[in-house]
Amino acid sequence: MRVALFALGGTISVTGGEPRLTGEQIVAAVPGLERVGARIDVQDAEAVPSSGLTFVKVLEVVDAASRAVADGATGAVVLQGTDTLEETAFLADLVWPHPQPLVLTGAMRNASLAGADGAANVLAAVRVACAPEARGLGALVVFNDQVHAARWVRKTHSTSTATFVSPNTGPLGHVVEDRVRVLAAPPRLDPLPYRPTPAQLAATRVGVYTAVLDEEDTVVDDAARGCQGLVVAGFGAGHVAGALAPRLGALTDRIPVVLTSRTGSGSVLRATYRSPGSESDLLSRGLIDAGMLDPWKARVLLRLLLAGGAGRDEIAAAFSRWG
Structure with a gap:
């Protein structure tokens, strides 16, 4: 050996x-x-x-x-x-x-x-x-x-x-x-078909916005400035303040925005809560569900996908598989 x-x-x-x-x-x-x-x-x-x-x-x-x-x-x-x-x-x-x-x-x-x-x-x-x-x-x-x-x-x-x-x-x-x-062997996922070059990686930035209590909703614009993608570390099962939801929705017209939980375990929900800023509201505005991936791993996956040239549908499919 x-x-x-x-x-x-x-x-x-x-x-x-x-x-x-x-x-x-x-x-x-x-x-x-x-x-x-x-x-x-x-x-x-x-x-x-x-x-x-x-x-x-x-x-x-x-x-x-x-x-x-x-x-x-x-x-x-x-x-x-x-x-x-x-x-x-x-x-x-x-x-x-x-x-x-x-x-x-x-x-x-x-x-x-x-x-x-x-x-x-x-x-x-x-x-x-x-x-x-x-x-x-x-x-x-x-x-x-x-x-x-x-x-x-x-x-x-x-x-x-x-x-x-x-x-x-x-x-x-x-x-x-x-x-x-x-004791437990999860199914092995196929590796991603994206191997970006150093130049492609250098040209790809992914921001992370972490939801916190009583913060100006303009902070999310700062987190996304100059980035090709954004990861949102939301409260609980994937929530933000209601006033922030339209800003995040507008961002999805420009870059992929991925929704995660800041809690450290558990999954983002999809359709349990329906108030402004809830997971269902954010997903309806175009955010991508990261499932059980934490914000840091979601950032790794999103940057690799973007640098490799993946489109939005491919990005959403990858998060569905890996999250």
Whole structure:
């Protein structure tokens, strides 16, 4: 067995001083990794905090992992910072074409701290990358010995080593000693047929407007200015103040506007509430239902679609499938 491992920096590479750990150094410090029985091919992609990652860099790493799998690797592992892990994992999942798993992980406590979790997460991630049970599940986030679908996982705590959870579904499985136990395997969606160029991505901006109590309705215009798309993080099941609804409806004549919930779990509704600013009112004005996708994942999907040249009907169909 062979696993391709890509190191992107983040807390897992931090020692409390400088320089950062390389991928080889991280792998060398994992107790018991040799017992997995896999050769680990390590590549240092770019050592940056995950807040410094870009769509272009993430897609470059996904392409490199794809080539490694096509060349015979059993699976691939990406090490990165946790701040944007839920977004990069979903971006990877949208385009990953292989049955072999692409596993993302990192650490919440760096190697200089008591209870550092990086080594355990790397060991679990490599086990999942090698596991037949993980085939056909797309991109996965493995953290704290839990296996999460990239589509549903969220970072929910600023410091806890149990920060990654899947509020709507729970984890797909667990790593128990040397076993990968997958308890739920959702149907695998086909990857998107859009692979925008760096120039196309650079030319595509998607704004996010978060509904808050008692705010000027003109703020949504600021959020959408200069953007090719907008994600609305609405109250509850997809609601905004009634005065804002006409502005959002007018925006849909110019750009796609996607409706999500700011709550962190659950779905946008479609036809339960009917007052101005309710989900049914907004959808009737042309907003696109994001289903169960949170605002951050909705932004990833919308930007990839727009940069790839998708039209409004294709965008609505994609959100119907992925949300």
